[in-house]
Amino acid sequence: MTPQEIQDIFFVECEESLAAAEAGLAACKAGTPRDDTVNAIFRAVHSIKGGAGAFGFAALQAFTHALETLLSDVREGAVPITAPLVELMLRALDVLSDHVTAAREDGAAPEDGALLAELEAAMAVKGGVAAPKPARAAVSDSGDGGALDDLDLDALLDDLAGPVATADWVVKLRPHAGAMRHGGEPLLLLRELALLGAVCRGCDTDAVPVLGEIDLHQGYLGWTFSVPHEVSAEAVRDIFDFVGEDCAIAIGAQAAMPPVRIEPVTPPPPVQDQAAAQAPTPMTPAPPSQPPPAATGQSIRIDLVKLDRLIDTVGELVIAQAMLVQRLQNDNFGACDELAMLEGLTRDIQDSAMSIRAQPIGSVFSRVPRTLRELAASTGKSVALHLVGESTELDKTVIERLGEPLTHLIRNAVDHGIESPAERVARGKTPEGTLTLSAEHRSGRILIRIADDGAGIDRARVFAKAVEKGLIGPEAQLSKEEIDNLIFAPGFSTATSVTKVSGRGVGMDVVRQNVKDLGGRITIDSEEGKGTTFTLTLPLTLAISDGMIVKVGDQTLVVPLTHVVESLRPETKDVQGLGVGRMMLNVRGRFIPVVSVGQAVGALGAIERPEQGVLIVVDTESAGQAALLVDNIWDQRQFVIKSLDTHYRSVEGVAGATILGDGRVALILNVDTLVATSLPGLEAA
């Protein structure tokens, strides 16, 4: 593994640590911290600091050091958790996030002087060094998974646990091979120790062999440092926490220098333990007296390219399996048990492969508090965030591409939806607005809701604006839903002035396009005075989906199942004509327009009369429900989505292509566009 790869892992872990710290501080802010919440925040910041030191990001390390010192004071009870302190730490976390970005992108470090001063002012001891405390206190919270748990710290620290420690104390260190693995450098840790005021009293070089026998992977040197009395054992322990048991530590002048541990050096494994970058652990089995940690929560990092290759192969497997079924059916072997077993296994493999790519949506949600803080600062609107279903998992690609539309919807909700505190009070609401983000799985799809308790959509204003923009005629008769949908029209904006918050040149039409690109849909539910809810319906994955294979004239097409409500074979009385060439289907007393797929795609020989074919009732974004007229439904099965944009070019009304069991290519219908373009008068919405 190259240093660059290790650094990349460090930045991935920075994101995770930042999210963990953000979640912890959010719990503190909400008044629901658990006993270990502050410890968790501390560990998160500490691990960023450790990595920053190891990779030489001085500005990042200096800033994390200040935040970590304050957190250390908090977890020791020297500084109480108050609302202003939590706010301060949240702001510090924002700057820390900027520092991480600057380090990753090799950019200029953010301006943090004022915030550093604030952090220092909030510390128990001004100036950045943790208050001296009894050694017993230093080990009392060792349950945080500190790497020194294996040492008998209680005994080692006993000689420091006098009533008041006033003399400098001694620590002996010996980094083992593991501390130098994966780009680790023990001398950086010694420098950090020196920054605390520790001075080297001697280096044990006895174990260093002659040139002919030296193995440069091993650690032969041992050091004795004298540490100022005001520096706690925990502060020292924290420095070496980063390398865990790869650096043996003995505390006390009488303690023996830890012995050299020569380790068999093995080549790095192809995959890395998740914690490898920050705490390189020996690849050799632990001694019998130190059993390896429990297997719970173990994870590995995999190169995304390899994972995508696996998904691609699974896609090909799905196609091959469909081809086999087709072939066997042609030879009248379609009903054999083995085929059913193969189908079940293929689906299992596909589910497993997809679950590897799945990530909790919490990683997207975790960025929201910062967005809200920035919005509160620029708009003066304070908004409480309520998150539901953060652990809902969806495809990594969807997660990555969801951030932008979600952020825009949130900015929009705060800027245009939620009223100013004064207006809210006047309307009998709490001065603080509420934004609820929720995610849930529902019948093979993900539903994400962004709900605010603001003013709701002012439909009269939206209508007037749409007329003014020429999107609709002044006499147009639109339902509430149709008016709401106008805000997705290109170029539409009801803001009287372009604000710096949401007026960034990105309209709601782009948000809808982003969601569409993900194979999803967006719907609005708004009540004037009560608030607005945007619902994003997204597929679980972008690679493989379920659909109906339909026959339309000489064409075989796929209707994605996500749109399908029901299918039926209508009787003559169920379908009524409307004007010239339009038909409406009566579905249990409700009339919905019939769209002839044959006409829309120009298929030759498609049936024209609904009672001769099958109607598939579908949900669409812009036109509500519609009934697609097809000749017949052949099958309902999984299909692998192949992008037309990549292999050919974008085609209106077509979402992509797939390969059928008989090897032929079938187009996947883009139901929304197909219906919208087939029903005149609805394109504008």
Next chain:
Amino acid sequence: MPMIHLPARCDRTAAEALLPQMLAAQGQDALQIDASAAQQIGQAMLQLLVSARRTGAGATIVPSPALIDTARLTGLDSVLFDGTAA
């Protein structure tokens, strides 16, 4: 006696590259090691230098400020430089 030059970045990779050179240069006289360009020094290189000093006729090291600083930090100044140009 050939002079062995240390690069600016003296990490383990550099140490591993220098070890064969040092072994090859072993002879009657002390090894001549020019560390004047060394900027970043890691533990593996320090160990190599200590080892070179105690192998055969020893080694004479011409240090850079960074190496002197690292030697002081790690308490190795006397081990590395006593009797040499430091």
